[in-house]
Every structure is written in structure tokens, then in C-alpha cells.
Amino acid sequence: MALEQAVKASRMSRYTRSRSGGALQKRKSLVLTIVMTLLLVYSLLPLFWLLVSSTKTQPELLSSFGLWFSGEFSLFDNIAQTLSYGDGEFVRWFGNTVLYVVVGAGGATLLAALGGYGLAKFNFPGKRAVFAVVLGAVAIPGTALAVPTFLMFSQLGLTNTPWAIILPSLISPFGLYLIWTYAMDAVPTEVLEAARMDGAGEMRTFFTISLRLLGPGLVTVLLFTIVATWNNYFLPLIMLSEPTWYPLTVGLNQWNSQAQTVGGDPIYNLVVTGSLLTVVPIVIAFLFLQRYWQSGLAAGSVKA
């Protein structure tokens, strides 16, 4: 009973905060709409080019005007070729990418949720040290560590295994920071006190109550980590020397480099169609989850 009320109260206090800022009704501006439309065209033009190009045969791709359809419509033919080329290595890379995203992004979100929540809601010995180390590490760019990480992982025998990609993906300092700021308001300490009085353990409270209250923050972190792991390129590039465990990004670039080499198989239509197939799932995930971003980002930026 006490719990439900506290949860309700915390929800209400959050909703009253997040009203739309500055959106008093105003006259629409035509000039502004035109200028913004230019930016919109800029943002969508390459994607439109990609869509159009993936419907063309190889000769048409190299000879026709880039921004309009030409020749016979061969999108499905291109897709079939992309999926079957090189014993279906594209499908294999697709599966690898999904594995890295599910385990990497899912794990990163879970670790960030636990850690951020722990930092926001508990006092424990060494907490200051944790803050100092994590905040210090945010300044160290991930790519700067790629080469040393590779050397270390090769000593440990982890290179050329999925672990070499998954383990580094599990850490999202930005995600930790976001959940930390979000949890301070979203999970009222009173709720936790009430749960403790009801005799629930800390972990149980986290998974049954707090996780739900952290919802929008979690989705934000999940989307960031999904995009980051789906698009990961540098790390797999150096960690993997055989195509077996390649994600889509590295595989596509290998196709492209091969097409550029003299005497290589010129499979530009497959590079283009493969690019389209790489973009479509992440764009769909993005469109589904994008409305949650704003609330999460806002929570992060208030405290910043």
C-alpha cells in the first residue's frame, strides 16, 4: 500500500516537471520551414541515394544518374545475390552483429543500470574513488585504447573470438552517468525505505520496483548502446583477422576494398545493397525507440 502510493507520487512529480518548454502557440514561419527543409534534404539525401542505387544492376549503377531509378528494378535480385555471395557470408556477419548487439548492448545497459543505481542510492566505502576513476575514464577516448586492448587480449588469447568484441562493448561510462542522474529523481528514496520495511532484499527491490521506475532512462541507454554496437567498426577491425566473426561493418568494408583492388571481383551492387540491409534494421529500431530518447537526454542534461 505504502509502496504503491510512493510510486504514484514519484511518477506525478516527474510528469509535472517535463512540460514542453516555450511551446506557447505561435505563428508558423515559412522562412524557417524552408531553411529547415534544406537541412532535412541534406540529412536524407544519401539515404535516398542508397535506396535508389540498390535497385540498379551493376552496369546501371555505374552509368546512370545517381538520384533516380534507372534500368530494370533489380532490388530483389541484388538482395538475393548479397545474401548468397561467398557462401552466404553476409548472413553469417548479420548473425554475428545481432549477437554482439544483444549480448553487448543488453549487458552494457544492465551493468550501467545496476552501477548508476548503486551510485545514486547507496553510500558505500570507496564511492568517491569509483566516481573519480569512471569520470576520469570518460575523458579517455575508447579508440585510444583499441591498440593496447588488442595487445592485451592477444596475450589472453581472446582475439579472434566474439569475446574480444563483446567485453569492451559492455562498458558504457556515458550510460552509467545517465542512469545515475536519472535514478536520483526517478527512484525516490522513500520508495526504497518502504520496500525495506516490507522486508524486500535490495536486489529484489531493484528488479521488481526500481527497474520499472528507471524505464525511460534505460531505453535511452539501450538505444545508445545498440547504435554503438551495431555500428562498431574499429574494435572488430583490429580484433578479428578472419572473416568468421566479422560484424556487418567490417565485412562490408572488406567487400568494398576487394572491389577496388585491381583484378578483384567488382561487386559494387552488393556493397550498396549490403549497406542498405545493414541500415534498415538499425533505422527501424531507432524509429521505434526514438521517442524515449528525449526524456532520458533531458534528465542527463539538467544535471550536467
Next chain:
Amino acid sequence: MTTLSLSAKTGAPAPRRQRKRDWSGWKFVGPFMVVFALVLIAPVIYSIYLSLFKDQLIGGNSFVGLANYGQALSDPKFWESIGRVSLFLVVQVPIMLALALFAALAIDSARLHLSSFYRIAIFLPYAVPAVVAALMWGFMYGTRFGLVGNVNDFFGIDIPSPLSNSWILASIGNIVTWEFVGYNMLLFYAALRVIPADLYEAADLDGAGTFRVIRSIKLPALRPAIVIGTIFSIIGSFQLFNEPNILQSLAPNSISTYFTPNMYAYNLSFAGQQYNYSATIAIIVGLLTAAIAYAVQISGSRKEV
């Protein structure tokens, strides 16, 4: 009854449990910290260790102190790559952030038709993998069968190739801008959304115009977000790797193996097997990035007064 009255006080500053030596927080922070130590702290320590040694044909692996750092600081290739990303930083980042700021203000202004459609569409390129972004733009840049070639044929003109030596950095800047304008726009927009409505109402009562509101209310509220966006962009510029690395196969003559510091470190390791020197370069660039990011943060928060 007691629990009820307790829970009714939501919103009051929460006093945390003040039990001495309560370790239960570690149950939550522990897993993160274990992986963190393995994939972040250990490589940092390992690369510092590597940078102090040298692997020589005669004598094998030996301790050389700061000799690698001395070598890097007098290495013209290293300085050329630093100079290139600095130029990139000074030109591309302001353009991108100005575009993002304009877009965020436009979307927040309530003067735009279908503003949420614009917001999502402009943000969309952020989801596109850097590999695909570089491949798409790289193909379009082509003068033989790309869009640039189409334009040249159609108008009978001769636009210089975006992949040529003198234009390649600008072309990469365009790709990076395309990828991140929407991200920064959303960062700014999120900060604008949490401005309390009473501020706008007060400004309205005082008869403040649109630009006055932008200058006196919106821009000050945006300062922390702008500082964060700037810091992220500085880090991104110094770490530039994906786009030039992928464009290299399309423009092998314009992009050298030491085009950016990161590409230099990568090629030293994987083409030259010079792991110690490569680790040294990575550390110097990391320190330089952190120093500049820190300076931006200091000057950004000082003006906040």
C-alpha cells in the same frame, strides 16, 4: 500509518541511510567496476608499460624510459597528423555545432510545421554506421560514376574531385557533419525542453521579442549542453579514424597511413609491428585530448556566472 506518512513526503531531499560501513552498494556497482577494470584500466596501465620499452633487433625488449615520447615529439609524421585533425577541429566543429544549434532553436520555436518530423529525420543519420556513411558519400563523391560525375556531365563543368588531395579533409568533414548534426541538435533540444514555462511567460509579459528570448533565456540555458557537445566533438576530431580509413580504398593517393593520429597508431601496430611506439602515440593523443576537453570545460563553466 508510519510508512504512509513517510512516503507522502516525496520530493524532499532524500537523506540516505547513514549506517556506517554499508557495503550493499557494491553489489550494484561491483559488476560494472570488474569489467571496467578489465577493459579500461588494465589497457591504460598496459599501454603506459609498453610505452616505456622498446623492442630491438639486438638486445630484445629493453627499458628505454621516455625515449619513445622523445621520438614521437620530434616525429614530423605525428605532428602532421596532429595538425590535420586540429585544422579539422577548428573548422568542422563550429560549423556542425552552429547548424545543430540553429536546428534545435528552430524546432523548439513552435514556428515550424511538423517539427517532430524534422527532429527525427535530421537525427536519423546518427543511426547510420560510419562505415555505410563513408561508403555512401564516397560513392557519391566519385567523379567517374558518382553524383559529382553526374553533375559535371550535366552542366559540362569540372568540379574538382572531393576525393582529391586538396579536398579530402573537407569531404571527410562533410561526412562527419552529416553523421552528428542531428545528435548535437537533440542534445541542445533536450536542454531547451526543460526551461520552465514561467520564464517564457515572464518574458512575454515584459514584451521581449523572439531574439531577446533566445539571447537572454535560451542561450544561457543551453550553455552546459554546448560545453558537452563541444567536448564530445573535440574527442571525436582527435580520434578521427573510421571515415578516413574507409575512404582510403576509394582515395588511396589522398589519404596517407598517418592521415590522423589514430590511423598512424593503427598502421604502426598492424603494418609496422611497432607496438611500443604505437602505444606511445595513443597515450600522447589521449593526454592531449583530455587536456583540451578539460580546458573547454573550465572556460565553459567560468562564463556561467
